Amino acid sequence: MTFRLTCPVCGKRDVYEFTFGGQERGPRPEQQGLSAEEHFRWTQFRLIPNEPQEEWWYHGQGCGVWFKTTRDPGTNREVE
Amino acid sequence: MSWLRPRRLWHPAPLKRHYEVVIIGGGIHGLATAYYLARTHGIRDVAVLESHYIGFGGSGRNTAIVRANQRTAENVRLYDEGLKLWAVLTDELDFNLMFFNCGTLNLAHSEAAMNGCRMLASTHNLLGVKSEVLDPQQCAEVIPGLDVSDRLAFPIHGGLFHPPGGIVRHDAVVWGLAKGASAHGVHIHQGCDVQGIDTRDGRVTGVRTSQGAIGCKRLGIMAGGYGSAVAAMLGIELPIHPLTIQAMVTHPLKPFLHHVFSSGAYHVYANQTLKGEIATGAHMDPQVNYTTDATAYYLKHQAEALAELMPALRGVRFMRIWSGLADMTPDMAPIMEGELGYEGLYLDAGWGYFGFKSGPVAGKYMAEYMSTGERPDILRAFQLKRFLENRYSGETASVMKYGHWD
Ligand SMILES: Cc1cc2nc3c(=O)[nH]c(=O)nc-3n(C[C@H](O)[C@H](O)[C@H](O)COP(=O)(O)OP(=O)(O)OC[C@H]3O[C@@H](n4cnc5c(N)ncnc54)[C@H](O)[C@@H]3O)c2cc1C
Ligand SMILES: [Zn+2]
Numbered sequence: 251m252t253f254r255l256t257c258p259v260c261g262k263r264d265v266y267e268f269t270f271g272g273q274e275r276g277p278r279p280e281q282q283g284l285s286a287e288e289h290f291r292w293t294q295f296r297l298i299p300n301e302p303q304e305e306w307w308y309h310g311q312g313c314g315v316w317f318k319t320t321r322d323p324g325t326n327r328e329v330e
Numbered sequence: 331m332s333w334l335r336p337r338r339l340w341h342p343a344p345l346k347r348h349y350e351v352v353i354i355g356g357g358i359h360g361l362a363t364a365y366y367l368a369r370t371h372g373i374r375d376v377a378v379l380e381s382h383y384i385g386f387g388g389s390g391r392n393t394a395i396v397r398a399n400q401r402t403a404e405n406v407r408l409y410d411e412g413l414k415l416w417a418v419l420t421d422e423l424d425f426n427l428m429f430f431n432c433g434t435l436n437l438a439h440s441e442a443a444m445n446g447c448r449m450l451a452s453t454h455n456l457l458g459v460k461s462e463v464l465d466p467q468q469c470a471e472v473i474p475g476l477d478v479s480d481r482l483a484f485p486i487h488g489g490l491f492h493p494p495g496g497i498v499r500h501d502a503v504v505w506g507l508a509k510g511a512s513a514h515g516v517h518i519h520q521g522c523d524v525q526g527i528d529t530r531d532g533r534v535t536g537v538r539t540s541q542g543a544i545g546c547k548r549l550g551i552m553a554g555g556y557g558s559a560v561a562a563m564l565g566i567e568l569p570i571h572p573l574t575i576q577a578m579v580t581h582p583l584k585p586f587l588h589h590v591f592s593s594g595a596y597h598v599y600a601n602q603t604l605k606g607e608i609a610t611g612a613h614m615d616p617q618v619n620y621t622t623d624a625t626a627y628y629l630k631h632q633a634e635a636l637a638e639l640m641p642a643l644r645g646v647r648f649m650r651i652w653s654g655l656a657d658m659t660p661d662m663a664p665i666m667e668g669e670l671g672y673e674g675l676y677l678d679a680g681w682g683y684f685g686f687k688s689g690p691v692a693g694k695y696m697a698e699y700m701s702t703g704e705r706p707d708i709l710r711a712f713q714l715k716r717f718l719e720n721r722y723s724g725e726t727a728s729v730m731k732y733g734h735w736d
Contacts, residue, residue: 252623252625252626252627253623265617266625266627269616270616270617270618273618286718286719286720287718287719290717290718290719290720291567291718294569294660294717295567295568295569295717296558296567296568296569296570296571297562297565297566297567298558298559298562298568298570298571298572298618299559299562299563300556300559300562300620305617321617323572323617323618323619323620323621324619324620324621325621326617326619326621326623
């Protein structure tokens with residue numbers, strides 16, 4: 251089953267119009283003094299529990315806006 | 331009339347409150363590890379905990395393609411040993427795994443991809459694995475339905491033929507390993523969902539499940555695509571993205587496709603099952619998720635790709651579509667690790683869409699690792715810390731890639 255996401259501009263649209271932008275993870279760590287290991291941990295390592303997460307999406311085949319939404323990876327659906 | 335009575339392959343066992351080893355996940359990796367722990371290492375006090383039923387995960391959903399034509403020496407060695415295990419296991423488990431040794435053909439749609447094939451063939455030949463580069467005419471001889479004309483959007487420049495590959499019946503592997511593990515004393519508990527992991531003083535002490543707490547000295551996370559969710563119970567971050575990958579079958583046709591073929595450019599691979607269906611797949615949804623959602627979007631894409639590469643398939647109908655998880659790592663190689671910050675904790679994950687062909691061999695070495703506490707040499711290349719040291723395996727430099735992931 252495909253599902254829909256809510257674009258803040260266009261409203262509910264089919265997920266295949268969007269590009270997944272990954273988890274919202276707060277600000278990027280300060281480059282100053284960042285060790286190589288910390289850098290790789292930041293770029294590649296993730297905690298992905300089976301519960302809703304805030305994430306980024308890009309409405310590439312629509313209005314072109316980047317936005318955040320909360321989606322449950324266990325159901326694929328957006329949650330309030 | 332004893333032959334009339336149904337015979338069970340394996341028997342449910344009472345759930346004990348403590349085991350020497352607990353394994354999370356009743357797929358082929360978990361079952362194979364349990365089997366080898368009991369059979370080879372004499373550790374029989376083992377429980378496999380499965381939240382649904384054995385084979386619920388990728389092990390019962392994959393397209394069953396087995397091969398050893400990886401890119402790097404470390405990976406080729408592991409997969410080659412894995413490929414040779416099917417015959418050994420068929421005998422050892424006394425169960426027909428239905429290995430159809432038909433060979434695989436990976437198509438190249440550019441000169442760059444042809445060079446990739448040449449590099450792969452020489453790597454394989456150097457390591458004693460059979461592979462050869464074919465030109466378009468030879469591709470058409472191997473797979474007669476293939477359109478090798480220049481009508482295609484991405485014409486076929488040739489391909490890599492790998493005779494030792496083929497397909498193995500995935501359900502049979504799950505059942506055969508369950509049979510073998512159970513016969514050596516392993517307890518398999520279905521409907522037992524692990525919801526938490528307990529530790530004390532830096533050691534694993536057990537798991538909390540839908541059927542109560544179960545203690546253990548050693549714990550293996552072998553939950554396939556759910557591995558990142560299980561690791562998250564301990565706050566362990568991993569370089570793994572769980573994504574759904576979709577597969578589908580057509581109605582049965584008379585035998586005409588005698589090899590597995592695949593195309594990275596068209597995002598498709600296909601083979602004809604022994605029943606006659608064309609089994610095909612490759613598509614992955616880009617957002618991390620733990621579902622088994624399949625979509626009409628990919629049904630359409632798959633039909634278009636297959637009908638272009640193999641015009642004779644136009645008008646053939648798809649009968650079923652399904653999906654399962656592929657746990658993708660940044661370098662397309664797995665993580666087999668016993669140094670995760672907790673003594674007694676082991677992880678076997680990140681197999682992406684390569685975890686069926688490698689299931690038994692991964693189980694063999696994870697069992698050795700878990701029983702001795704010493705990392706077997708062959709697993710050195712698959713440590714978690716490679717991602718923190720910027721020492722990725724070179725697997726992504728291969729033509730055997732199907733998704734936007736790569
Ligand atoms: C459509 C598709 C096609 C594929 N094609 C191929 C192919 O052609 N060749 C190939 O080599 N590989 C292929 N793969 C990949 C392969 O199927 C997997 O890598 C492999 O099956 C992983 O096996 P596993 O035993 O590690 O995990 P799984 O078979 O996924 O088993 C993990 C088990 O853990 C259980 N579990 C999860 N969480 C918990 C919990 N909290 N508590 C208890 N139990 C839990 C699940 O229910 C599941 O049964 C494909 C995968 C898919 C989905
Ligand atoms: Zn929009």
